[in-house]
Amino acid sequence: MKKTKREKLEAAGWAVGSVKEFLGLSEADTVLIEMKLALSRSLRDRRKKYGLSQVQLAERLHSSQSRVAKMEAGDPSVSMDLLVSSLLLLGASSADLADAIRGAEKRTGPRAA
Amino acid sequence: MKKTKREKLEAAGWAVGSVKEFLGLSEADTVLIEMKLALSRSLRDRRKKYGLSQVQLAERLHSSQSRVAKMEAGDPSVSMDLLVSSLLLLGASSADLADAIRGAEKRTGPRAA
DNA sequence: GAACTATATGTCACATCAGACATATAGTCA
DNA sequence: TGACTATATGTCTGATGTGACATATAGTTC
Numbered sequence: 383m384k385k386t387k388r389e390k391l392e393a394a395g396w397a398v399g400s401v402k403e404f405l406g407l408s409e410a411d412t413v414l415i416e417m418k419l420a421l422s423r424s425l426r427d428r429r430k431k432y433g434l435s436q437v438q439l440a441e442r443l444h445s446s447q448s449r450v451a452k453m454e455a456g457d458p459s460v461s462m463d464l465l466v467s468s469l470l471l472l473g474a475s476s477a478d479l480a481d482a483i484r485g486a487e488k489r490t491g492p493r494a495a
Numbered sequence: 496m497k498k499t500k501r502e503k504l505e506a507a508g509w510a511v512g513s514v515k516e517f518l519g520l521s522e523a524d525t526v527l528i529e530m531k532l533a534l535s536r537s538l539r540d541r542r543k544k545y546g547l548s549q550v551q552l553a554e555r556l557h558s559s560q561s562r563v564a565k566m567e568a569g570d571p572s573v574s575m576d577l578l579v580s581s582l583l584l585l586g587a588s589s590a591d592l593a594d595a596i597r598g599a600e601k602r603t604g605p606r607a608a
Numbered sequence: 609g610a611a612c613t614a615t616a617t618g619t620c621a622c623a624t625c626a627g628a629c630a631t632a633t634a635g636t637c638a
Numbered sequence: 639t640g641a642c643t644a645t646a647t648g649t650c651t652g653a654t655g656t657g658a659c660a661t662a663t664a665g666t667t668c
Contacts, residue, residue, distance in 0.1 A: 417579065
């Protein structure tokens with residue numbers, strides 16, 4: 383079964399080195415976390431840029447100070463949806479979000495691939 | 496966090512740019528939906544590019560065919576986290592995701608990612 | 609020191625999302 | 639026709655995210 387699936391994959395055009403993307407679940411997880419952290423930093427930067435406290439931002443988001451703190455801390459209980467919608471409510475454009483996300487590739491050491 | 500029925504209508508409609516005014520969606524809500532739709536399209540494109548069925552993709556994501564269908568349909572029950580992590584498992588890079596997201600504003604027709 | 613502000617952390621009830629399953633629809637082919 | 643494949647849709651239950659609250663920590667001003 384698995385052999386068949388893999389054969390189909392490679393026959394469909396997967397580069398040999400890229401097939402590991404399917405198997406490397408933890409690698410995808412890492413990139414996802416990096417993306418969230420990038421959005422977290424972007425949120426904090428944007429909040430400070432407008433001179434808002436976490437409480438003031440929470441009011442604007444109809445949320446709470448503790449959740450804003452967790453958003454900025456990259457807490458696992460914060461979803462990407464919440465981060466993105468919060469950034470949008472702070473005036474970010476989709477291009478701004480794209481910029482924040484673009485550099486979030488996984489980093490395994492001092493050098494980035 | 497108010498959504499659900501609006502998103503359901505919108506996801507079913509596909510005339511996103513005009514639905515915003517029809518339903519009176521906020522700009523942030525609209526952009527978030529557009530971003531999710533952009534990721535949905537990107538997921539479908541990527542799956543087809545590798546010649547996978549929804550069932551085959553579901554197996555690799557450790558998910559189900561119905562959820563893959565909902566992801567690609569832009570169903571409101573699908574989170575951005577799920578879309579992004581699925582794309583990452585399909586080999587997308589953070590730069591790929593940035594590209595998909597960047598054009599998600601003021602879009603009125605389909606486009607490949 | 610007290611009082612005040614800003615941020616962080618832990619917990620909880622409730623809402624939302626997840627995978628799974630059944631089933632419906634649509635297209636293909638013998 | 640019927641069998642087969644791919645995709646879509648509805649719903650259930652367990653898992654996860656959310657806002658709210660209490661409380662802790664840190665810095666500032668008096």
